[in-house]
Amino acid sequence: MVEEQPKWRTGKICYVEIPAVDVARSAGFYQQAFGWKIRQRGDGSTSFDDTVGEVSGTFVVGRPPATEPGFGVYIMVADAEATLAAVQAAGGEIVRPVDPAAGEVFAWFKDPGGNILGVYQQPGLAQTEAASARQTQASTPETSALEASALEASAPKASALENDAADLGRMLDLATPWCLHVAATLRIAEHISAGHTGIAELAAAAGCDRDALHAVLGHLVSKGVFTEESPGRFGCNRAAGQLKESSFLDLEGIGGRMAHTWGTLLDYVRTGQPAYQQVFGRPFWEDLAAHPQIAAEFDALMGPAGHGIPDFDIELSEGWDHIRTVVDVGGGTGAMLASLIRRYPQAKGTLVDLPGTVARADGIIDSFGVSGRVEVKGQSFFDPLPAGADLYVLKSVLNDWADEPTVAILRRCAEAARPDGIVAILGGVSADETPRSLGIDMLVAGGKTSTLTQFTELARRAGLEVVAARTQPSGRFVVECRPAVP
DSSP states (O other), X not given: OOOOOOOOXXXXXXXXXXXXXXXXXXXXXXXHHHOOEEEEOTTSOEEEXXXXXXXXXXXXXXXXXXXXXXXXXXXXXXXXXXXXXXXXXXXXXXXXXXXXXXXXXXXXXXXXTSOEEEEEEOTTHHXXXXXXHHHHHHXXXXXXXXXXXXXXXXXXXXXXXXXXXXXXXXXXXXHHHHHHHHHHHTTHHHHHXXXXXXXXXXXXXXXXXXXXXXXXXXXXXXXXXXXXXXXXXXXXXXXXXXXXXXXXXXXXXXXXXXXXXXXXXXXXXXXSSOOHHHHHSSOHHHHHHHOHHHHHHHHHHHSHHHHXXXXXXXXXXXXXXXXXXXXXXXXXXXXXXXXXXXXXXXXXXXXXXXXXXXXXXXXXXXXXXXXXXXXXXXXXXXXXXXOSOSEEEEESOGGGSOHHHHHHHHHHHHHHSOTTOEEEEESSEEOTTSOOOOOHHHHHHOOOOEEHHHHHHHHHHTTEEEEEEEEOTTSOEEEEEEEOOO
């Protein structure tokens, strides 16, 4: 049984922001010393997940580090002494070593950003992790014979993996994610909660084959999702309950579109072009236009339902005092723009996105209390944009497009902006030294994230010049451009 997935409940500690001087150095430190997963978000910021996926966060610059022990944060470890050695090897400093006379085993260290955190040696964790490792190495009964033979044929020999912590067997588990998608699509958790617990009545309620459903649920039970209280009679546990809380797992909705698109990865890698239309008959944006319900789900995924209600800020190199008009280009249903307008009361905003998308924006804008200061324009951003604004914002837009469409979007901004106006880009551009990563936007729409050097050339072709680029305290990488002087 693998660890349960994270639980979402009111009161959960959901996000941590760690002050950093050098984001890449801090990220590398926590990855090397503690095995945290480091990832690049669509807006260019560097984020992390702890080793069980329960706590996530990001690294922020411009904030003072927590240099004095106060509000204590401890990282669980199996062996404190070994961890402290890893901390030092990764560039950290030991502030308080383990005290042999103390009742519990803990210590403090300072990370490369100057923050003081603690490590806590959880009693029995070393034995638990060792037993789990032995069990994993001994067998993986959930893996089919076909999967096992494929893995054996393609995996490096054991001697090459002696110092490699990657568990390829677990990585190659294709059954579990698809079973989760199927259970969510068929609303199995809802049917069980409604009293349909026997496999026959459950299959009838879900409209599916009894034996096939039994096999899917049996697999999920072995992974800790659902319970089988007696043969053929199922119940919900906390993990199964999470299937009811996410609408984006439904294979018949936008989640299904994205899940199936991963099957086109080989075509994408070979050609550099999206193969979405091979699966769904149309390119991604045309497919959304042809299916309004799917498009609405995509807007929800990109908006507060998928990413939470923002309290958004963009730090401009010259500040916000002179900003009176803001155009959010491709701003979806307006959550970010409304957050900015609420933060800066001297400013008014214009939301630009396709008509079907902005039609769903009123409720979100109203919820921020700024409806009187936000105008909505239903149009393509490939058409001429509202002219004369002080600031044009492109957030999570350019990462959905290849080079030529990117130049076309930037050119519209350059044409519309005042001579001293600003075009701010968040997402689709990263610092030259940022590690590359793979995102679903590449596969569905052929998008890419350009390095700053690459983007500077695209901006030049569009009639813009880069005037500032930096990682902000929020952790987002923001590029500012102005119309180029003829």
